[in-house]
Structures are given as structure tokens and as C-alpha cells.
Amino acid sequence: MGDYDEKKFDSNGFAIGGVDEGADEENGASDQKPLLAKEANGNGGYGTVDPKTHRRNPSLKSQRSKSFGDFPASPLAARTAAARAKREATLANLSSSWVIGDHALDILAPRDQTAKKQTIVLAPDDVDLPPNTPLLGSSKLVAQARSEDLKRRSIMKARRTSKEDITTIDEETSGEEGSELDDSGRHLRTMSGTIGNAHTLKEIEAEYRDKVRTTFINDAMTFAEGTIPQSIIVATVIGIVCGVVAFLYYSVLDYFLELIWKVLPEMFVVDRWPENLYVLWIPLVTFTLSACCGLSIYYLGEPGDLAYTIKCVHEKGYKGTSHILPMVAASQFTILAGGSLGPEAPLVAICAATAGFISRRVFKQRNRNVVRKHTFMGMSGALSAFFGVPLGGSLFALEVTSRFGIEYFEHLIEAIFAGEVCVVVFRGLAGLPLEHIWEIVTPRPSIHEAQPYQILLGGGIGLLGAGLAYIWANFHWRLMDGFRKLGLLDDENIFAVRRCLVGAVGVALIGMLIPQTMFWGEYEIQAIATLSPASKLAHVWPTSGLIGFEMDSCWNCLAVGFAKLMAISFTVCGGYRGGYIFPFFAAGAAFGRAFSFVFPQFSPIITTLCFAAGINVAITRTALATSLILAFLAGEQMALPAILSASVCSLFATGYMPFIKSQLARSDIDFSLFYRGQGFPRLSETIPHGEEDGKDKDLEVIEED
Numbered sequence: 001m002g003d004y005d006e007k008k009f010d011s012n013g014f015a016i017g018g019v020d021e022g023a024d025e026e027n028g029a030s031d032q033k034p035l036l037a038k039e040a041n042g043n044g045g046y047g048t049v050d051p052k053t054h055r056r057n058p059s060l061k062s063q064r065s066k067s068f069g070d071f072p073a074s075p076l077a078a079r080t081a082a083a084r085a086k087r088e089a090t091l092a093n094l095s096s097s098w099v100i101g102d103h104a105l106d107i108l109a110p111r112d113q114t115a116k117k118q119t120i121v122l123a124p125d126d127v128d129l130p131p132n133t134p135l136l137g138s139s140k141l142v143a144q145a146r147s148e149d150l151k152r153r154s155i156m157k158a159r160r161t162s163k164e165d166i167t168t169i170d171e172e173t174s175g176e177e178g179s180e181l182d183d184s185g186r187h188l189r190t191m192s193g194t195i196g197n198a199h200t201l202k203e204i205e206a207e208y209r210d211k212v213r214t215t216f217i218n219d220a221m222t223f224a225e226g227t228i229p230q231s232i233i234v235a236t237v238i239g240i241v242c243g244v245v246a247f248l249y250y251s252v253l254d255y256f257l258e259l260i261w262k263v264l265p266e267m268f269v270v271d272r273w274p275e276n277l278y279v280l281w282i283p284l285v286t287f288t289l290s291a292c293c294g295l296s297i298y299y300l301g302e303p304g305d306l307a308y309t310i311k312c313v314h315e316k317g318y319k320g321t322s323h324i325l326p327m328v329a330a331s332q333f334t335i336l337a338g339g340s341l342g343p344e345a346p347l348v349a350i351c352a353a354t355a356g357f358i359s360r361r362v363f364k365q366r367n368r369n370v371v372r373k374h375t376f377m378g379m380s381g382a383l384s385a386f387f388g389v390p391l392g393g394s395l396f397a398l399e400v401t402s403r404f405g406i407e408y409f410e411h412l413i414e415a416i417f418a419g420e421v422c423v424v425v426f427r428g429l430a431g432l433p434l435e436h437i438w439e440i441v442t443p444r445p446s447i448h449e450a451q452p453y454q455i456l457l458g459g460g461i462g463l464l465g466a467g468l469a470y471i472w473a474n475f476h477w478r479l480m481d482g483f484r485k486l487g488l489l490d491d492e493n494i495f496a497v498r499r500c501l502v503g504a505v506g507v508a509l510i511g512m513l514i515p516q517t518m519f520w521g522e523y524e525i526q527a528i529a530t531l532s533p534a535s536k537l538a539h540v541w542p543t544s545g546l547i548g549f550e551m552d553s554c555w556n557c558l559a560v561g562f563a564k565l566m567a568i569s570f571t572v573c574g575g576y577r578g579g580y581i582f583p584f585f586a587a588g589a590a591f592g593r594a595f596s597f598v599f600p601q602f603s604p605i606i607t608t609l610c611f612a613a614g615i616n617v618a619i620t621r622t623a624l625a626t627s628l629i630l631a632f633l634a635g636e637q638m639a640l641p642a643i644l645s646a647s648v649c650s651l652f653a654t655g656y657m658p659f660i661k662s663q664l665a666r667s668d669i670d671f672s673l674f675y676r677g678q679g680f681p682r683l684s685e686t687i688p689h690g691e692e693d694g695k696d697k698d699l700e701v702i703e704e705d
Helices: 058-063 077-093 102-108 140-145 201-212 216-222 228-268 275-300 306-315 321-336 344-362 368-387 390-399 409-430 452-485 496-513 524-529 554-573 581-598 604-620 623-634 637-653 669-674
Strands: 036-038 046-048 098-100 122-124 178-181 187-190
Touching (some): 228 344, 228 409, 275 321, 306 344, 306 368, 321 344, 344 368, 344 581, 368 409, 390 409, 452 554, 452 604, 452 637, 496 554, 524 581, 554 581, 581 604, 604 623
Antiparallel strands (some): 036 046, 098 122
8 A cells, every 4th residue: 555654634534645656666566556445334444446446455455444543653643633533524424435536636636746736536436337447537426427418517526514625626627527548548537516415426416407407498599519409500501501512513523424425425426436446535534534633633732532531530520621622623533534433422521521610610619529520410411412311321421430330429310410401402402302223123122021041141242242342452452552662652642643644544444345344333333233235334435345345144244343343443542532332332233243143043132232232341331321321222121131231241250451541449439428518628719720721730629628
């Protein structure tokens, strides 16, 4: 236990500053000594609190006597005798045993011995928590109180006796949450406040509820941060704005796709070029627009990508608006060039930045997790509008930020609501219904009831899809190393044009040989999954390509699948910007049809959709959203059990193969439900000029209000 000769006690007999630093340094022991803990057996005995387990150590109980009178002799004994007696009387009046937290002095009290402020946290000892639970300030009451909305105002300032406090509260943290660090450096919370005449935990909680009880009307009138009324209003505004943004993006993209790949060939190529040279239109358009993509990145700046958007969500809670224009230009050129990336990721990035701007500038939000919630609203709206699946799109936005499930779970409902609003606005403006876009087998739906064996089949196919994703990821990393050796992966994008042109070589060559690999695949999947003639392809011209390739055999289906994966890699390595959700769906559909050639007894719906799910989930880590999106877009709801099985199996199989490196475990998971508390990290009140400069500078983070 160490030497307590220098221990001081307050007027109630509570130890303050009871830390003997360096007493055991010669023996290699910790420089922090645990304080005493009152045993719950009511006999007045004292034991020690283990600093690792935060629990009393019975083996050390015998080292202390059962009363303050037998406390080891100290030069301060005479001066503290009255304080000890008073402390004994005070503790006897309490209705439950208490623990004095050792980490309270370690964290909350300044380590500087010249500092005069000290803090002690008391807590009842009757709360049974799971092992390894981070006890905030060694206070079980604090940990328990977090389950009741974290009890934003502290409930642990000891009742006053003879006009003196049982618990001394740091003046800087009184009445609000402070911050501390656990052993791993993560920020935790403690609380301070008043409990009036309440003695027991139930009485304290009842008194707290009386103080914080509010109504929808009150929150709406005050527009309280993070409340339901505020979330409804902000989600509506963000949903409307992002719906309009998505509509404008979609309208421009659709217009130029029709112009470049349908109208212009009819005007300048058909009947003017030799028919055997029509295929040259593909490299002509691809190289021209690839150069435009590189120029836009060079002059407008770095647009970022999905991984960067996820990084911003984790670290700052928002994405800077300086990336919006570069992303719009680069992604439009990428898609129009026929690259194997789609508009889903660009829309996510654009709407995330827009939502963050609305949150910080329009609604003046500074709580980082509230701003993050509003950013998720924009991301969910973008994906919901693009997929036409509000639930699936919203889940995708939340799942894609983590490697294993939804970690930002507290934002789920608001994100779904914003997605619904965005879908209404986008689809209403575009005149697009929410409908199935693929008809793999006619008539639809063809699966009227799911069989148990289909779940097992889906799981097996999911594992095969995970294996294909693993092969692709290794190929992609090696191809990226090749671009790096060519000196094309510079941080300043000096060689952006050269990099895009090198990537265009692979995209154009593969597209000329196998036209089914062109574009992002949303509409091409219909032709791939049904083995339709190449003439049914939606965008590419000429559809026959160089050799008149058709998907009429197992080997040709495999060729389409592998060629599509290669096209995705060349597009990404070439520095193009876009999303690879639908491209992976298209590759999975091709592998599924190849599987059906080998095993014709299995439904092609199950094989195509399960392969698509297995590959996509292995890369994006979105098991729930992917299953819903595939089942809805195919119009086969009874295929959902098999698709979900494929997704989950793929997620497990590739759990240790992270492709998107910024998918990390959130650092604030310990107090995530309580982001409305005043101690949560907040953004600075002043916005630096980084965004106006085109440089995405982080806002300063203030750890306490």
C-alpha cells in the first residue's frame, strides 16, 4: 500500500491528494498508490482497490485493521484525529457503502503538486458491472448513471454536513462533465453536481429525472442540441438540399451520357466511318475524358474518395466543402469515360460535405457527434436516393464507416429519416419511381418461398465470393505498386493527367474486347445476369466491341467476371473517382451465371445475387445494406435469406482483410449514447480559413465546454 505519512484529509476525514509519488520507484512499483475502500459488509473494515481491476483485493484486507483507530501511525495523526472521527460518523450515516476511486486523483486532480485543487469521486459499491468495464474515475455510480442519459449534470457531490462537503469537486468541472483518459488514452467522462437530500442511488436518480424532465414542445422551442425536434428539422433540411444536389448531379450525368455515347456517334460516326472502325469510338472517348479527369484533379484540387470521406467522419465528424467541386468534375469525367466506377461514392462525398456545412454554418452546431450525425444524414440521403432503397442506403452509410457492423448506431433513426426525405425529393424531381430494375428470371418474382438449403447455398457462395475478393484485392495492390514504381502516385497530383491516361489504357483495351465491362454496371447487370446479347447493353457504343463478344458459355461468363474486376482496378489505380458498389455487383452477376452453367439445378437468382453480395461485402464490409439493396433491386424478397447468409459468411471470412484502411473502430464508443452531454468534444467557435483557401484544415477540437 505504500507510505501514507503525507496523506491529507479534508474536514470530513476524506483523503485528498493521497498519492505517494515515487515511494516505490526504487522497487519498480507504480508511482501511484491506491486509496482505501470501505468494505460492503458493514463492519467498517477497509481493503484496497486494485488499480487494474478496480475491485477490492481480499488478499490485502488483512493488512488493514477494521477501524480508523488502527490506521498506521503518522506524524499527522494528531492533526487529523478529529477529521477521522468525523469521517467515521459521516460514513455511518450513509445508506450504502462507498468506494473512493484511486483513478480520481490520478486523472481528475492535477499531478502538479503545486496545484491546490483536488477531486475525489465517491460511488456506491453495490453495482455489479461486467469485467473490464471502464469505471470512470473508479466510480461505479458514474458508470451506472450513464445508462440514464449519462446524467449530464453530475449527481455525485456529497451531501453537506455541518456546511462542509463530503466530496471536494474541482472548481473547473463543477456542474459539468470533465474529461479523463483511460489506460489506452481514450477520453472518458466523469460527472459532478449536487444530490440535495438524496441518500440512495434510486433517490438520486429520481431527483435527477425531476430536474431534467422535459417535453417535445420545450425542446422544440429551445432547439436543444441533439434533441428529437432539432433532429427532425435538420434532417428535413439536409434531406431536401441533398435531394436537389443529387438531382442536379444525376441530370448532368444522364444528359452527357446520352450525348457522348448515343447522339454524337449517330451524328459523326455512323455512315461516316468504316463499320469495322466504329470500335475506335471507345478509346477516343475514354482517353479524351480521362485527360479531362486528370486536368480537373490537377487544377481544382484533390477530390478525395470514399476512404477519405470515412476518415473525415471518424476524425472530424464532417468533410470540408473544398472537395465538392473537384469531386463533381472528376467523377463526372470518370463515369462518362466508361470507367468501372459509379456515382454512388461521389454522391456520398458531396452530400456529406453539404450536410456538414449545413450543420456547422446554418445551424451553428459545435458538438462533434451532433455534426457527425448530420453528416450521416447527408450520406444516407445520397445513397437512399441513388439506390432507391431508403433503408438499405441509410444502413450502407452507417456500415461502411466500420469493419464489422454498425458502430454509430445512435444515428441510425435520424439517418433513415433523412434518407426518406431525400428519396422523395430526388425521385420526385427526376420522375423516377422506386422500383425493381433487374428482372433476372421472368416472371418476377420467381422465388415464392425460400428453402432452408438455399441459406446454406448462399453461405457457400458467399465464401466463394470472399475468395474472389481476396484474389482481386491482391491483384489490385500489386497493380497499385506498379503505378507507384512509375512515379504516378504523388501527393500533389502533379502527374494526375499522366496517371489517368495510363489507367485509360487498361479501361479502354478491356472495354473494346469485352464491352460488358464498361461503365459502373447498374444497368449492365440486367444484360449480364440474363445472358442477353451485347446489343442490350445500356450505354456503351458500339455494343459489339472489337470481337463481337457474347456471354453464351461458362468460360465467357468467367471472362466477364475477371475482366470486370481488372477494369475496376485500372480505374481506381488510374486516379479516377467513383464508387465500386455496382461494379462489384456486375462482376458477381457474371460469376453467378458461370456457376449456374456448372450447377444448373440452382436458381440463377440465388447464384448471381449471392456472388454479388459475397464480393461486395468482402470489400465494403456492409452485410446488412448489401443484402437489402440486392433483394430490392432484383424484386426477389424471398431470396433475402440466402443473400444475407452470403453477406454474413463473406464478412466473417474477410474480417482480417481490411481493404478500406480508414474503416476503424470508433474512439468514443464508451460514451456514444450520451453525445448531448456538455463534456463531449466540440468544434471551435471560429471556422478557420482553410476551406476558403481550398485546403481542408481541421477545426480545433475543445475537449470540454
